[in-house]
Amino acid sequence: MTVEPIEDYALKTRVRKKGGLQKVGLVGCGNMGQEIAYLVARNGINVEFIDLTEERIAEVFIELNQKLDNIIDKWGPTESEKRAILSRIHGSTDYSNVSDCDLVIETINNRKPGTSLELRKEVFRKVEAVVREDTVIASNTSTLIISELASVLKHPERAVGLHFLPSAISGGVVEVVRGLHTNQASVEFVEKFARTIGKKVIPLFESPGNISTRLIVVLINEACETLMEGVASAPDIDATMRLGFGLQFGPLEMADRIGLDKVIKWMNNLYQEFGERKFKPNPVLKRLYRLGYHGKRTGQGFYVYEKGKVVGQTITCPEIFVHN
Amino acid sequence: MKVIVMNCGSSSIKYQLFDMEKVRVLARGGVEKIGLHGSFLINRRDDGDEVKLEGEIYDHQQGIEYILGVLISRKHGSLKSFDEIGAVGHRVVHGGEKFKGSVLITTEVLDQIREVIDLAPLHNPPNLKGIEAMQEMLPEVPQVAVFDTAFHQTIPPHAYTYAIPYTLYRKYGIRRYGFHGTSHRYVSQQACDYLGCAFVGTRIITCHLGNGASMAAIRDGKSIDTSMGLTPVEGLIMGTRTGDLDLGVLTYIVQKEELTLNAANTLINKFSGMLGISGVSSDMRDIEKAAAEGNERARLALAAYAYRIKKYIGAYSAALGGLDVLVFTGGIGENDVSVRAASCEGLEFLGIQIDPEKNEEIRGGRKGLISADGARVKVVVMPTNEELVIARDTMEIVKGMNQKKN
Numbered sequence: 001m002t003v004e005p006i007e008d009y010a011l012k013t014r015v016r017k018k019g020g021l022q023k024v025g026l027v028g029c030g031n032m033g034q035e036i037a038y039l040v041a042r043n044g045i046n047v048e049f050i051d052l053t054e055e056r057i058a059e060v061f062i063e064l065n066q067k068l069d070n071i072i073d074k075w076g077p078t079e080s081e082k083r084a085i086l087s088r089i090h091g092s093t094d095y096s097n098v099s100d101c102d103l104v105i106e107t108i109n110n111r112k113p114g115t116s117l118e119l120r121k122e123v124f125r126k127v128e129a130v131v132r133e134d135t136v137i138a139s140n141t142s143t144l145i146i147s148e149l150a151s152v153l154k155h156p157e158r159a160v161g162l163h164f165l166p167s168a169i170s171g172g173v174v175e176v177v178r179g180l181h182t183n184q185a186s187v188e189f190v191e192k193f194a195r196t197i198g199k200k201v202i203p204l205f206e207s208p209g210n211i212s213t214r215l216i217v218v219l220i221n222e223a224c225e226t227l228m229e230g231v232a233s234a235p236d237i238d239a240t241m242r243l244g245f246g247l248q249f250g251p252l253e254m255a256d257r258i259g260l261d262k263v264i265k266w267m268n269n270l271y272q273e274f275g276e277r278k279f280k281p282n283p284v285l286k287r288l289y290r291l292g293y294h295g296k297r298t299g300q301g302f303y304v305y306e307k308g309k310v311v312g313q314t315i316t317c318p319e320i321f322v323h324n
Numbered sequence: 325m326k327v328i329v330m331n332c333g334s335s336s337i338k339y340q341l342f343d344m345e346k347v348r349v350l351a352r353g354g355v356e357k358i359g360l361h362g363s364f365l366i367n368r369r370d371d372g373d374e375v376k377l378e379g380e381i382y383d384h385q386q387g388i389e390y391i392l393g394v395l396i397s398r399k400h401g402s403l404k405s406f407d408e409i410g411a412v413g414h415r416v417v418h419g420g421e422k423f424k425g426s427v428l429i430t431t432e433v434l435d436q437i438r439e440v441i442d443l444a445p446l447h448n449p450p451n452l453k454g455i456e457a458m459q460e461m462l463p464e465v466p467q468v469a470v471f472d473t474a475f476h477q478t479i480p481p482h483a484y485t486y487a488i489p490y491t492l493y494r495k496y497g498i499r500r501y502g503f504h505g506t507s508h509r510y511v512s513q514q515a516c517d518y519l520g521c522a523f524v525g526t527r528i529i530t531c532h533l534g535n536g537a538s539m540a541a542i543r544d545g546k547s548i549d550t551s552m553g554l555t556p557v558e559g560l561i562m563g564t565r566t567g568d569l570d571l572g573v574l575t576y577i578v579q580k581e582e583l584t585l586n587a588a589n590t591l592i593n594k595f596s597g598m599l600g601i602s603g604v605s606s607d608m609r610d611i612e613k614a615a616a617e618g619n620e621r622a623r624l625a626l627a628a629y630a631y632r633i634k635k636y637i638g639a640y641s642a643a644l645g646g647l648d649v650l651v652f653t654g655g656i657g658e659n660d661v662s663v664r665a666a667s668c669e670g671l672e673f674l675g676i677q678i679d680p681e682k683n684e685e686i687r688g689g690r691k692g693l694i695s696a697d698g699a700r701v702k703v704v705v706m707p708t709n710e711e712l713v714i715a716r717d718t719m720e721i722v723k724g725m726n727q728k729k730n
Contacts, residue, residue, distance in 0.1 A: 006379030009397055011389050076586075155475055
């Protein structure tokens, strides 16, 4: 059988539809970046991610492999689908590789204490320097203000907040955040993208913490307060909320899953923005954090984890002995 | 009239170009690995010209563009102009209760196909993509949808009703629909023609055994029962699908493995069946090879596969009140001598008796009688040709449409 290049048989009349989504750029490929990369690639869209070093990029692929294997263990995609998904994901350290992306999402994961505002601004600047004029630039931040990030752009109207909730893969929603300058076209484009990868879109106007972070941190903090007062043990607080209100996880286990470092960072940002006491991280939270107990990822948080399962707790409920 | 028949899978497109006046296939081929590394298109013209086109094919639309590109090319093409194309026929897996036959595709029809996407999550989405892409490429050409479910719309309520609260049927249309209708319809007719018996009055069981597999009980040319149900996961054991399964098993697994709905769905659709039991492959040839080399689980999978078919032959003989013709078709049904033999083994009491020599001879797309001389039930191997049925339906509908216009 003769073999020929397929390009010779393209119909010249067809122009690739404008507004199509061929390639998505990701800057920062930590846990969240990887989950987003998987979601995007699973839906047939190519992903180009940027990370700091070549070593880190190699690591990302090892982690991605592991993630996909875990999903396969849970009867997710098949082996051949896994190969197809991975073949759509490319990584580099060079921003010019995202120059032809239709959408670039900043998903940097800064584990250092303090705000990541300046880091994220720097990413926005670098991305804008290489992409087309109509490329939408999004940030996965939930507690920083899009307008502030966009202030470094020549075209701030293209900046959108695109907040994937923790556990991006199984979570059903994304928050699409409109900043002061964001134009309708950018919002619509991002909303279409979110629907393409199977998410329900929650449109909202910028406000620190959006809906998700603002509400969940208060619940977590109040759970810490309840624990600290010795009202009940961590498992009992969690069970009450889980079984009583149909939540998948109780607030303390949820905090462990999100990562206590992240929860504290969110709260500091919100406390700074709103100045309200309810956003001030509880001492219990801070103490665990300082111990290096950052939650499920580190093996210890409010609970002790082995192979991803809760096997114990780190804090017991203080008991008051009443002497009659 | 020239008709293109399209069958779009999740990462593949199969197509045939028919000349309906001459009832001839002018070209046939397929696009494979859409959106994956190493995608290609193979086109075979009826004069023997064959070409493999290699390069990136990102999506169905691009695949279809290349198909049209090669069909009209000077070097390997069969068309001078797209004006020659009178219609495009699409295989659509699920038509729900709406479609009792093939239909012209309109915006309304497309919406209705979208409504039933949940019922065939593996199949309807790529079918839709193919239709949409074709509409974009050839907006003037009428397109027809031929449904896998349509032939089974004659199944009576007592056979299609599930024993679940009836309101769920009313609310969501949950009932048995069945699939491979085009194939069951075609091979049962062809078998009757081949045997020279009348369609009316003949009791037929058809076994369509491919990657997906289903059986149908056919009386007087009408389907009265079929093994697939609301979704293509019920009935026979398939490459990666469970077929019949105790519902308690699924709820038990979901609880034990803490599965989401999606994961449960993939578990029964992609990780089960022959692949699940054997752990070898979903491909019958690989499993048979492993079994021959002594792999116990491969043997078990084969035994379970044939046993399930045998059970259905018994059940449908009862449903039909006897049996006259048993038909094997589909990739496995047409080629796999041992599956045919094992499925019919011990069914002499029903009048089914295979002649091992005849059985051995019929494979590779040939048709033929494989039952022993004098056996009461005629066992026939009949290659299916869903594309031809789709092409014929498409032509008839478009002709009818043109007559109305004039």
